[in-house]
Amino acid sequence: MLQDKNPAKTDLSKLGEFGLIEAITKDVSLKNPSTIKGVGDDAAVMSYQDKLALASTDLLVEGVHFDLAYFPLKHLGYKAAVVNFSDIYAMNGMATQLLNGLAVSNRFPLEAIEEIYEGIKLACRIYDVDLVGGDTTSSRSGLILAPTALGVVPKGKEVYRSGAKPNDLIVVTGDLGAAYMGLLVLQRENEVFKVNPQHQPDLSPYAYVVERQLKPEARRDIIKILDELKVLPTAMIDISDGLSSEIMHITHQSGVGAQIYAEKIPIDPQTVLTAEEFNISELTAALNGGEDYELLFTISQKDYEKIQYRKEFAVIGHITEEPGDFLITQDNQKIALKAQGWNALKNKPSQK
Ligand code: ADP
Numbered sequence: 564m565l566q567d568k569n570p571a572k573t574d575l576s577k578l579g580e581f582g583l584i585e586a587i588t589k590d591v592s593l594k595n596p597s598t599i600k601g602v603g604d605d606a607a608v609m610s611y612q613d614k615l616a617l618a619s620t621d622l623l624v625e626g627v628h629f630d631l632a633y634f635p636l637k638h639l640g641y642k643a644a645v646v647n648f649s650d651i652y653a654m655n656g657m658a659t660q661l662l663n664g665l666a667v668s669n670r671f672p673l674e675a676i677e678e679i680y681e682g683i684k685l686a687c688r689i690y691d692v693d694l695v696g697g698d699t700t701s702s703r704s705g706l707i708l709a710p711t712a713l714g715v716v717p718k719g720k721e722v723y724r725s726g727a728k729p730n731d732l733i734v735v736t737g738d739l740g741a742a743y744m745g746l747l748v749l750q751r752e753n754e755v756f757k758v759n760p761q762h763q764p765d766l767s768p769y770a771y772v773v774e775r776q777l778k779p780e781a782r783r784d785i786i787k788i789l790d791e792l793k794v795l796p797t798a799m800i801d802i803s804d805g806l807s808s809e810i811m812h813i814t815h816q817s818g819v820g821a822q823i824y825a826e827k828i829p830i831d832p833q834t835v836l837t838a839e840e841f842n843i844s845e846l847t848a849a850l851n852g853g854e855d856y857e858l859l860f861t862i863s864q865k866d867y868e869k870i871q872y873r874k875e876f877a878v879i880g881h882i883t884e885e886p887g888d889f890l891i892t893q894d895n896q897k898i899a900l901k902a903q904g905w906n907a908l909k910n911k912p913s914q915k
């Protein structure tokens with residue numbers, strides 16, 4: 564239903580692998596001084612001088628991670644790139660290069676692949692990343708995208724999941740749960756569309772949550788702000804799977820525990836309204852929904868005053884010496900966080 568309509572259809576089998584590679588990479592330009600050689604040789608060449616090099620990859624498989632019935636191809640390419648940049652920012656680094664592996668079946672015409680690459684290239688332009696290579700092959704089943712992002716971080720500025728200390732503050736950026744609610748809206752509309760193809764969904768009341776699902780942004784801005792504020796987080800991770808499991812990654816790897824406060828978790832009003840409509844708690848969406856691509860980090864208490872008036876940040880709790888990860892609800896109950904399927908509040912009236 565949201566699919567970009569492109570009337571032209573060029574058969575991939577007529578084009579061949581090299582024709583396809585040429586078509587999708589011919590207009591790629593290079594911006595980063597660290598990129599010495601991009602597309603066109605057996606390997607890309609980079610030089611990061613005295614910085615640490617970062618690399619991260621995330622597979623995206625049709626039917627597992629996305630459904631083309633409601634995911635426009637250009638958005639898919641954009642999201643594939645951005646979620647990989649997000650992993651680099653989560654190390655406190657800057658993304659500089661992207662390679663993309665691509666497996667396609669012949670049911671896709673050239674124009675569909677070009678749409679995916681329009682999204683990838685747009686993300687690269689916006690985030691100042693050079694597309695320097697990839698691989699292309701055929702697939703007998705669905706579409707597979709395998710992007711790899713490379714990046715840099717100055718030595719000594721790298722931030723791992725493992726550095727959180729007792730009494731550190733737990734901070735999140737932006738707001739949580741919206742991308743998950745957007746997914747539920749898109750899935751619902753898709754079901755309606757299957758039964759009634761004339762159905763024209765009005766997604767305007769859900770514009771924000773749907774955009775958070777279809778066009779997520781990675782928080783490069785936060786890495787710059789932290790640097791300006793001279794705040795070096797003690798631990799950091801990006802929120803791809805939901806707040807609960809990300810907190811637990813930090814606490815497990817740091818050998819500490821955590822307490823977070825339900826009322827402090829930033830949730831957009833549209834997420835709250837949509838969650839009410841779906842009869843789930845917005846807190847469940849924030850804790851378990853995932854795909855928000857916000858940053859979750861811990862800071863030493865002495866850094867609190869540097870961030871306290873910044874609207875980008877919400878302090879949601881603190882690290883404890885005792886292991887164990889807990890949510891303190893508004894009525895002061897202490898509930899153990901679960902990595903997945905934390906649904907104690909599911910199907911109950913909203914906590915608000
Ligand atoms: P090789 O045989 O050495 O693997 P290829 O013919 O696969 O080389 O690729 C030629 C060039 O095109 C390489 O620089 C490669 O990185 C790039 N490339 C291939 N597929 C893609 C793709 N899907 N996206 C971006 N670059 C690609």
Ligand code: MG
Nearest residue numbers: 697698699700
């Ligand atoms: Mg190859």
